[in-house]
Amino acid sequence: MILAVGAIILFGIVLSAFYVAQRAADEADNAVAANRLNIRVLRLLNAAQGAETGQRGYLLTGEERYLQPYTASSATVTSEADAIGPLLLTLGVPQASVDELRNVLTQKLEEMQRTIELRKSGDAAAAVALVKTGRGLALMDEVRDLMDDIQQRGIQNSTGHVAALRSTTGWLSVVIAVSAALLALLAGGAVKLVYDHAAELEAAQRQLSRANETLEEMVDLRTQSLRRANTELQTYAYIVSHDLRAPLVNIMGFTEELDRAAAIFRSYLTRTRADPSKPDDKTVVEAVETDIPEALGFIRASMRRMDNLINQVLIMARAGNRELQAERIRLSELVEECCTTLKHRIDERGVSIDVAGGLPEVHSDRAALQQIVANLLDNAIKYLDPSRVGMIAIKGWRAGTHAILEVRDNGRGIAPGDQERIFELFRRSGRQDQPGDGVGLAHVRALTRRLGGDVTVRSALGEGTTFQVAIAVDLTRMKKDEMA
Structure with a gap:
């Protein structure tokens, strides 16, 4: 229960901190944006004044070197005025003031361009006369007034965002302080819970140890x-x-x-x-x-x-009484020996036997393995389907600590209901037209289990039967593990 409450509280703390931090980030971004816009307004004003300085220098001296700063500044005025127009609207500057600023700047640039053209044409007196009319000065004063108003709005906007940022930061501090207190409470509860659980676990472990001792006995x-x-x-x-x-x-x-x-x-x-x-x-x-x-x-x-x-x-x-003797055995050689022993019956029935390569080596009892393989081959030969050529396929592989030997035939098959009963002593299945007493497969199962494995069967009537024998790869090690 305490973990669920703690998880809910932590989730609430995280959400609150995230919301307050996001608000603080937004206010900081807005304050920075307002300051950057003020800087751009100053840059625009400086560009206008730079263009005017270049104009006056050229009018006084007639030297071309004054035209370069004029040209650069006038280009900056044009591009910067177009760029900051939409941004000024975000500060609350009316669209009329933005349009007026752009219009005054355009007139100022045209006035300066006109005086420069007159000076270039050699009519310096006309250029000076145009300057003396005071129109250019009036336009520049109007530009400064508009710029001052815009800067005041920007300063107010930036100040508002800074104030909001301080307020938000204060709330963030409160959230952090409350969170720290709650986390301390949760930590204390968690420590107590862990302590109690550790005590219960230790008691349960003692009981389990006593139970294990009893169980081993x-x-x-x-x-x-x-x-x-x-x-x-x-x-x-x-x-x-x-x-x-x-x-x-x-x-x-x-x-x-x-x-x-x-x-x-x-x-x-x-x-x-x-x-x-x-x-x-x-x-x-x-x-x-x-x-x-x-x-x-x-x-x-x-x-x-x-x-x-x-x-x-x-x-x-x-x-069951015989002591098993483990020795190194190549299953391929053992299978070949069993096939040689049954060669007369194999040739008599015209059976084809295919032994796959790569049969694993094992450390097991040779006599028991010979009886297992011989019984399986004998059954496969005995219960072949006379309507088709008999085929027996033998293959094997390693599976962890066990070796698998598979004997598959295309004989008459075993009914599903008999596939487990055939391993019972004196139990036989299907037509009783072949000699036998129902002991062979029971013997095979008993031997495979003594060799650390088991035998299973898959079969379909009219298709064939597959016996799969699993034995321990190392019988000696298996016995040691059982005794440990």
């Missing part, structure tokens, strides 16, 4: 808790997978026993020559020859799938 506890939970989760996944494998092995054993039992039944039916035309024999034969082998086939397929899923869970658990 909470973050440390939470981090330790998350690490324990992660370790427990990985251990749990390992134990569950191990415990699931034991009954699975038993099921596989009993399946073999059932298969052997079915072979015994089959051999028995052959020896006893069962008759398929008899309903009981037919049922037994169908059970031994068809139903039992088909059921055993389903059991074996389910066991293989379950075994594969258990293996994938174990792989992810081991990957």
Whole structure:
């Protein structure tokens, strides 16, 4: 509130000072203008008198050198009379007086010019006689009277402006004094406000420091808790997978026993020559020859799938537990190694792979990066659109503390609703016409996050898919920063 009041007061002070200062400047300008006009009036009078002096010198001596000051002065009289005419009106000189002055000056110049022409023609007596008539003297006296009147008006005008300037200056002093007092009050209020605010800020800072100390403890506890939970989760996944494998092995054993039992039944039916035309024999034969082998086939397929899923869970658990080893890696070389590993499938599907130059170097875990790139390339090859030639483009760049690797294909694409769910464990999208268990992309996301980044996807059905992997450029430094 005090700041708003202070701003309003300052604004009023500035406006008042500006107005008074402008008035003072105007009065000063007007006083100077009046003085300058008086000087020009005196210059005009001096020019008229100079012209008269030159005229008399020439009339007395007949020497041409007196004509030069006469000519210069008469020219000045003419130009100056024309120039100051409009200015005299601003002093309050009536237009009639201005016209009269111009007329008298014109007559005086004509009188002087006439005497000079007579002297030049050799009739000096006529020139002197013209001077003795007193007409020139009367005209000059009239010029002086008019000039005196004009100067008096100019002096009065200048005096009025000077008086107004003094008054305005006095008011400006008052405004400055009042402004100084108000500014002093505002400064005192501002100092108090700053002091109070500083005290509040210091108290808030102390509270924030205590909160930060508490927050750091909470973050440390939470981090330790998350690490324990992660370790427990990985251990749990390992134990569950191990415990699931034991009954699975038993099921596989009993399946073999059932298969052997079915072979015994089959051999028995052959020896006893069962008759398929008899309903009981037919049922037994169908059970031994068809139903039992088909059921055993389903059991074996389910066991293989379950075994594969258990293996994938174990792989992810081991990957989460494995200590990452950072080393210098050229991504261009790593991508080339992955392409060489998949060369048979690439050639078989007729896929064109374009690897851009300038892939960045990173300090990261080689095994994890190989799994990430291999999974992305495998998916790109697996889900190509058979209606067009497969194309995979790989490029990368540096973005601050992260390196970006992009894998783009022109495959079948992913529906918008599935573009985030494909990273969930055991989740697949689209037509299930390709082998897979929905673990690969979940593994890719888990690994990229351990490498200090993440993986994102952009896709359009029927056009293709782009995976963008971001990892820390320097994994060792990232870990140090996390521990700091």
